[in-house]
Amino acid sequence: xxxxxxxxxxxxxxxxxxxxxxxxxxxxxxxxxxxxxxxxxxxxxxxxxxxxxxxxxxxxxxxxxxxxxxxxxxxxxxxxxxxxxxxxxxxxxxxxxxxxxxxxxxxxxxxxxxxxxxxxxxxxxxxxxxxxxxxxxxxxxxxxxxxxxxxxxxxxxxxxxxxxxxxxxxxxxxxxxxxxxxxxxxxxxxxxxxxxxxxxxxxxxxxxxxxxxxxxxxxxxxxxxxxxxxxxxxxxxxxxxxxxxxxxxxxxxxxxxxxxxxxxxxxxxx
Amino acid sequence: xxxxxxxxxxxxxxxxxxxxxxxxxxxxxxxxxxxxxxxxxxxxxxxxxxxxxxxxxxxxxxxxxxxxxxxxxxxxxxxxxxxxxxxxxxxxxxxxxxxxxxxxxxxxxxxxxxxxxxxxxxxxxxxxxxxxxxxxxxxxxxxxxxxxxxxxxxxxxxxxxxxxxxxxxxxxxxxxxxxxxxxxxxxxxxxxxxxxxxxxxxxxxxxxxxxxxxxxxxxxxxxxxxxxxxxxxxxxxxxxxxxxxxxxxxxxxxxxxxxxxxxxxxxxxx
DNA sequence: TGTAAAATTGCATACATTTGCATGATTCTA
DNA sequence: TAGAATCATGCAAATGTATGCAATTTTACA
Numbered sequence: 001x002x003x004x005x006x007x008x009x010x011x012x013x014x015x016x017x018x019x020x021x022x023x024x025x026x027x028x029x030x031x032x033x034x035x036x037x038x039x040x041x042x043x044x045x046x047x048x049x050x051x052x053x054x055x056x057x058x059x060x061x062x063x064x065x066x067x068x069x070x071x072x073x074x075x076x077x078x079x080x081x082x083x084x085x086x087x088x089x090x091x092x093x094x095x096x097x098x099x100x101x102x103x104x105x106x107x108x109x110x111x112x113x114x115x116x117x118x119x120x121x122x123x124x125x126x127x128x129x130x131x132x133x134x135x136x137x138x139x140x141x142x143x144x145x146x147x148x149x150x151x152x153x154x155x156x157x158x159x160x161x162x163x164x165x166x167x168x169x170x171x172x173x174x175x176x177x178x179x180x181x182x183x184x185x186x187x188x189x190x191x192x193x194x195x196x197x198x199x200x201x202x203x204x205x206x207x208x209x210x211x212x213x214x215x216x217x218x219x220x221x222x223x224x225x226x227x228x229x230x231x232x233x234x235x236x237x238x239x240x241x242x243x244x245x246x247x248x249x250x251x252x253x254x255x256x257x258x259x260x261x262x263x264x265x266x267x268x269x270x
Numbered sequence: 271x272x273x274x275x276x277x278x279x280x281x282x283x284x285x286x287x288x289x290x291x292x293x294x295x296x297x298x299x300x301x302x303x304x305x306x307x308x309x310x311x312x313x314x315x316x317x318x319x320x321x322x323x324x325x326x327x328x329x330x331x332x333x334x335x336x337x338x339x340x341x342x343x344x345x346x347x348x349x350x351x352x353x354x355x356x357x358x359x360x361x362x363x364x365x366x367x368x369x370x371x372x373x374x375x376x377x378x379x380x381x382x383x384x385x386x387x388x389x390x391x392x393x394x395x396x397x398x399x400x401x402x403x404x405x406x407x408x409x410x411x412x413x414x415x416x417x418x419x420x421x422x423x424x425x426x427x428x429x430x431x432x433x434x435x436x437x438x439x440x441x442x443x444x445x446x447x448x449x450x451x452x453x454x455x456x457x458x459x460x461x462x463x464x465x466x467x468x469x470x471x472x473x474x475x476x477x478x479x480x481x482x483x484x485x486x487x488x489x490x491x492x493x494x495x496x497x498x499x500x501x502x503x504x505x506x507x508x509x510x511x512x513x514x515x516x517x518x519x520x521x522x523x524x525x526x527x528x529x530x531x532x533x534x535x536x537x538x539x540x
Numbered sequence: 541t542g543t544a545a546a547a548t549t550g551c552a553t554a555c556a557t558t559t560g561c562a563t564g565a566t567t568c569t570a
Numbered sequence: 571t572a573g574a575a576t577c578a579t580g581c582a583a584a585t586g587t588a589t590g591c592a593a594t595t596t597t598a599c600a
Binding site for chain 1: 293296310312414417421426427429430431441445446449
């Protein structure tokens, strides 16, 4: 798992112009500034940089918390924006980005296409964004995707049956794989747990890998939907090389530097 | 403010290099992030990447689970996005009666049974009321039923694939019927559009009739779930004679006079 | 300007939380 | 069914918190 550890070893220079006698209000403003700037502070850090006792800082932070200016936590304080932005207002992580991806994916759909739509929240967004006028035949393994697609008047939905995985609410197992072997779709839209330009597409789960292999085999062209946060991460089991992907869609501009390592492969980047 | 004192502005640059001290909230946020991103995580992976002990991660995940932010599983955690896809429709007609029927139906389930659950709101209630401790293997054609069943920890769900009917969100067509022909379950719980002691089970829709015939054929015993309002009604296409039903469950007391016309058939009435 | 009330601050103390480790129980897996 | 992995639990050390108190500063008001 690639957690980008370095991001958290953030060397924070807290440079404070401290006045010999600082009013309580000034001090609190300084604390707020620090919190907004770094999203989080430690009480001990603040006490040291403002040269007051930890108790004073604690009282200040307590007061600011009571006034809803920040959120006090054990040992420190964190910005309100930090929590309200990153805790799930909606249930789906990075929904905006996924919608952006789904919009691009929808744009390559043609009238009358026969496609496969994978499970996962990004593919679910794709299903949501299919315009009601578009006529399609969609295969899927995912219960939520099938539910969503079945509300589209001009989409024929075919569910690939099999044992339902409780985790991901998709069909898995030999039966599903066998059923997949009997179809051939124009486009297959898939997600992945992890993707790396060298290591290809990888997953946490062996069963899922078997399934995705079958999906890729049953498609003329495979489109990978993947938010940029997953780029350059790998896990245990390999689904396919990056070459097996015909089109890769992220929420980034196609020119973005983060995508450079994928350019020398034969992939269309959207 | 005292001017004399302000004259002594002591400009002190205090530069603090803060080493990684991650607040609990930040850590939990990071864990949530990982879960949402990859749908599932391993405690060991998280512990390693955050450089804390496995115990700490376990406690965090436990807490997040208690707060309904994710679901803890053995060895890791999975995203709620998948499991809490609430299919809870608010307006189910005659819900009370259907719950009563479903309760009776649940009472005849035995540990380890292999059953089929039909679509429709009554069968959906049955799916809801299956106790979490009961171990079952359930076949179904219905997307909502499959979603509901997939939240039951001890139920193995197998979805019979096929083209999805937009009206009823169930698999229909030749493929579904063929798949049904290859299974044999202990009990099949079915609904019906219309039922009459003489005319048997009938439907408005020819496709549905074909499907139900296949369902009945694939079951050792067939249990009909039916609210009393449907008794003594008929329609165009016939699914089966009333004799094909082994057990009939309504919301009424078994002794109720409305059920009299069904008594001379070989049906158990609950 | 003088004085009393109120607020602020740092300190000491007792209490609470967090964390990693050790242990044995439980669950998974081959 | 045995061995490995994971889990629950209790414990101790470190860290953070609440509280009362006294010294000091600020404010209110005559």
